[in-house]
Each structure stands twice: as C-alpha cells, then as structure tokens.
Amino acid sequence: MKHAIDRYVDSLLRRRRPKGFAPTEDDLAVARVAIDLSAAVPDAQRPREAFVEDLRRRLIDQQESSRPTPAPPPAYRPRGRRRFLAATALTATGVAAAVATDLAVTGSGSGAATLAGGDLTADTGGWQTVAAAADLPEGTVLPFDLGSVNGFLRRESGRFQAVSGVCTHQGCRLHLDTPRDRLACPCHGATFSVAGAPLTRPHGSSPLPALPRLPVRVDGQDVQVFAPFVKE
Amino acid sequence: MTAARREVPGAAPQRPAAEPPRVLPTAAYPGWEAIYADNVERIYRLMYTKVGNRHDAEDLTSQVFLTALGPLRTTASVGEVRSYLLTTARTVLASHWRSTLGHQVTVIDVDAVDLEDCTPGAEDEPAGRTAERLGAILSGLPERQRAILTLRFLRGYSIKAAAAELGVTVANAKVLQHRALRRAAGLDKEGEAS
Numbered sequence: 001m002k003h004a005i006d007r008y009v010d011s012l013l014r015r016r017r018p019k020g021f022a023p024t025e026d027d028l029a030v031a032r033v034a035i036d037l038s039a040a041v042p043d044a045q046r047p048r049e050a051f052v053e054d055l056r057r058r059l060i061d062q063q064e065s066s067r068p069t070p071a072p073p074p075a076y077r078p079r080g081r082r083r084f085l086a087a088t089a090l091t092a093t094g095v096a097a098a099v100a101t102d103l104a105v106t107g108s109g110s111g112a113a114t115l116a117g118g119d120l121t122a123d124t125g126g127w128q129t130v131a132a133a134a135d136l137p138e139g140t141v142l143p144f145d146l147g148s149v150n151g152f153l154r155r156e157s158g159r160f161q162a163v164s165g166v167c168t169h170q171g172c173r174l175h176l177d178t179p180r181d182r183l184a185c186p187c188h189g190a191t192f193s194v195a196g197a198p199l200t201r202p203h204g205s206s207p208l209p210a211l212p213r214l215p216v217r218v219d220g221q222d223v224q225v226f227a228p229f230v231k232e
Numbered sequence: 233m234t235a236a237r238r239e240v241p242g243a244a245p246q247r248p249a250a251e252p253p254r255v256l257p258t259a260a261y262p263g264w265e266a267i268y269a270d271n272v273e274r275i276y277r278l279m280y281t282k283v284g285n286r287h288d289a290e291d292l293t294s295q296v297f298l299t300a301l302g303p304l305r306t307t308a309s310v311g312e313v314r315s316y317l318l319t320t321a322r323t324v325l326a327s328h329w330r331s332t333l334g335h336q337v338t339v340i341d342v343d344a345v346d347l348e349d350c351t352p353g354a355e356d357e358p359a360g361r362t363a364e365r366l367g368a369i370l371s372g373l374p375e376r377q378r379a380i381l382t383l384r385f386l387r388g389y390s391i392k393a394a395a396a397e398l399g400v401t402v403a404n405a406k407v408l409q410h411r412a413l414r415r416a417a418g419l420d421k422e423g424e425a426s
Contacts (some may be wrong), residue, residue, distance in 0.1 A: 003309075006410065009413065011275070011285070011415070012284050012285055013384055013385065015286065016285070016287070017284060017285060017287035017288060018285065018288075018332075019332075020331070020332035020333055020334075021333070022333075022334065023334070023335060026414070026417070026419055028333070028335055028337055029414075029417035029418065029419055030413050030414060030417045030419070031333070031337055031415065032337060032338065033413055033417045034284065034385075034413060035281075035282070035283060035417045036281075036284070036365055036366075036369055037234035037284075037366075037369060037381060037385035037386070038285060038363075038385060039280050039281040039282075039284050040365060040366045040385070040386065041385065041386055041388070044280065044286075045276070045277040045280045045281065046273070046277075047272065047273055047276040047277075047289075047290070047293070048286070048290075051290050051293075052272055052273070055268075055272065055293070055294050055297060056265075056268060056272075058294070058298065059268060059297055059298065059301055062298060062301070062302065063264065063301070072276050078281075119342060131316030185390060215303060
C-alpha cells in the first residue's frame with residue numbers, strides 16, 4: 001500500500017496541493033526535504049501575475065468595506081429603553097470615553113458609536129508601556145487603563161496578548177473575575193474568557209462578538225500596547 | 233543592500249528591468265498599495281520555500297496580507313511594516329501546519345529572515361541561496377540517489393521518464409526515490425539501503 005508520505009511527496013512533484021495526514025517523525029523529516037527540493041526549482045518561487053492582481057483587488061475590497069460606516073449595523077443598535085440603560089450605565093461607570101476610543105481603535109461599529117464624535121484613528125496612536133515583562137509571569141492577567149483604551153493583558157505560553165476591556169454587549173467596563181478566570185460584565189452579566197471569547201451572554205441577547213484584540217509588543221523590558229494617545 | 237545583480241548564463245531575463253529603486257528601511261510607504269506592491273513577492277517567495285507548492289503559498293500569502301493590512305499604520309517605517317508582515321506570516325504558517333499535518337513542519341524564524349533578502353527579481357535566486365540549500369541536501373547522497381532527486385524535483389521528470397533515463401524499472405525508480413528522500417532527511421545511514 002502506498003504510504004501517506006509518498007502521496008504527499010507525489011503531490012508536491014505534481015505541483016498539486018498536498019493533503020494533510022497524521023505524520024510520524026520520519027514522515028516529517030521526509031516532507032521537509034521534499035519541500036526544500038520543490039522550492040529549489042528555478043522560477044517556481046515567482047508568484048503568478050493573475051494571483052498578485054487578484055489579491056490586490058481583494059485587498060481593495062477589504063480596505064473599502066472596513067472604512068468606518070456612518071450607521072452602526074442594526075444588530076447592535078440600542079433601542080428605546082436599552083439605549084437609556086446603556087447610557088446610564090456608561091455615565092455611571094465613567095467609561096464613555098474609553099468605549100468611544102476603543103471603537104475607534106478596532107474600527108468596528110457598535111451600539112455606542114454615536115458617542116464617538118471625534119475623528120479618532122489608530123494613526124494618531126503609538127506603543128504605550130503597560131507593564132514590565134518581568135512583572136508578568138506565565139498565566140497572569142493584568143488589567144490596564146491607558147486613558148484612551150483599557151483592557152486586559154495576559155501572558156500565555158510565553159506570549160503576550162491583550163484584549164479590550166469593554167463589553168461587546170452595551171459597552172460596560174469588564175472586570176476580572178479572578179476565581180473563575182473570566183472577564184465579567186457588571187451591567188448584564190455577560191462573561192468572556194481572558195482570551196476575549198464570549199462565554200455567556202445576557203438573557204435574550206443575540207450572540208456577542210469576541211472582545212477585540214489589541215496589538216502588543218515587547219520592547220526591551222517593557223510590554224507595550226498600541227493605542228491612541230489621549231488628546232489634551 | 234544587495235551587490236550587483238548576477239546574470240545567470242543562458243537564462244533569458246523574464247522581466248524587463250523595471251525594478252523599483254530600493255527603499256531604505258527607515259523610509260515609510262506612501263500607502264497600503266505600496267506596501268503590497270513592494271512585499272507581495274517577498275512574502276510569496278518566503279512562503280513557497282516553507283510549503284513547496286503554489287496553492288498553499290498563494291493561500292498563505294493572501295492570508296498574510298488580508299490579516300495584516302487592516303491594522304497596519306501606513307505611517308510605519310518600511311522596517312516596521314516588514315517585521316509586522318513577517319510576524320503575521322509566522323502565525324499564518326504555524327496555523328497552516330497545525331491544521332494540515334498537526335506539526336510545525338517548517339517555521340519562519342522572524343529573527344533570522346530578512347524580507348529584504350527575499351528580493352524580487354529571480355535572477356539572484358537560483359545562483360545564490362537556492363543552490364546552497366540544494367547542495368546541502370544533495371551532497372552526501374550516492375550518485376544514483378542524487379540523480380533521481382535531480383531528475384524528479386528539479387527537471388520535472390515523471391517517474392517513468394526518470395526510470396528510463398536511469399535505465400531502471402519504474403518500480404526500482406520509486407524505491408530509489410523513496411530511499412533518496414529518506415537518506416537526504418538523515419534517516420537512512422550508509423549501508424542500510426541495500
């Protein structure tokens with residue numbers, strides 16, 4: 001019988017897309033050699049012009065569709081009493097600014113988009129230090145507030161990730177529910193994993209979007225998050 | 233910056249010498265289209281060396297740009313843009329291997345790779361690093377094993393044609409190719425393949 005790795009090599013030779021299989025260590029070593037050899041073919045590494053052009057068009061489409069739209073998508077538009085509740089919740093916790101700028105950073109329209117009056121884009125931002133890398137051992141979650149953006153920074157498998165700290169339901173500020181290792185919303189009880197995935201949602205609500213990720217980098221000893229600078 | 237371009241004897245120049253002037257790493261791109269134009273071939277070439285086939289290389293290149301160009305500030309310097317693209321490429325490749333073979337078959341080492349080196353204008357490539365890489369794989373193989381791999385991978389011979397060229401049966405050629413790959417992968421030591 002033909003081995004799966006032989007089929008894999010055969011696909012590479014026939015310039016086809018190889019299919020996945022469950023490889024042994026030996027198979028992986030052979031696959032690496034076959035990939036190296038396939039890549040060594042003169043001229044194989046030049047992208048097709050049709051591909052380059054096609055991808056350029058897709059990127060244009062993407063850029064155009066991701067421009068901020070004046071009206072938020074109907075699914076997240078607060079109505080009547082909910083809008084009132086959202087507004088009071090926001091003023092009560094004083095996070096209106098955070099919500100507005102957070103939306104500007106992620107570029108996603110949502111219920112509080114009407115609050116985002118100013119022209120805030122990530123272009124006016126920069127890398128801002130949130131913590132020292134040494135202060136964040138593996139598995140820790142650290143709440144942070146940069147004024148323009150607040151969120152939670154965590155270290156997992158040696159890598160840093162940050163998510164927005166604003167609930168995607170109606171914009172309340174999340175807090176870290178330490179015993180359960182979750183991010184919880186005080187307003188309507190939505191919860192998110194520390195990675196930002198929605199876990200529970202308020203009764204009757206449609207599924208919530210995940211928390212937006214914030215760009216993180218490590219600069220020397222510092223862990224930095226990319227966020228808009230607070231305007232004076 | 234790269235040295236003067238070497239011309240490969242016999243290889244017809246496939247593109248007119250319309251290469252854009254080299255940009256300094258501290259310069260910024262005028263917009264995302266410039267980012268794309270300058271880097272699409274670099275990323276594609278890099279991906280191709282990691283997956284060895286056009287289909288996956290195209291998919292992964294698309295993913296890199298569709299993912300990266302959204303959050304990218306066009307005011308970033310060329311160096312920052314490239315390192316961001318490279319980091320994205322590493323993630324995209326890792327997730328590709330996770331979903332196909334379940335192991336990181338190849339990885340992008342963002343500290344070792346410089347997109348500046350993945351230069352468009354294939355004239356440099358076959359003469360330079362590719363040859364080195366090839367030499368590393370093929371040297372140390374017995375004559376006939378080297379021959380079958382060269383015929384199959386580099387010259388695009390079918391197994392039948394390669395068998396005829398080497399004067400063996402198709403079945404023998406298959407075995408020869410199988411052993412050659414294992415040997416090149418460091419799995420079969422000398423004398424084992426008898």
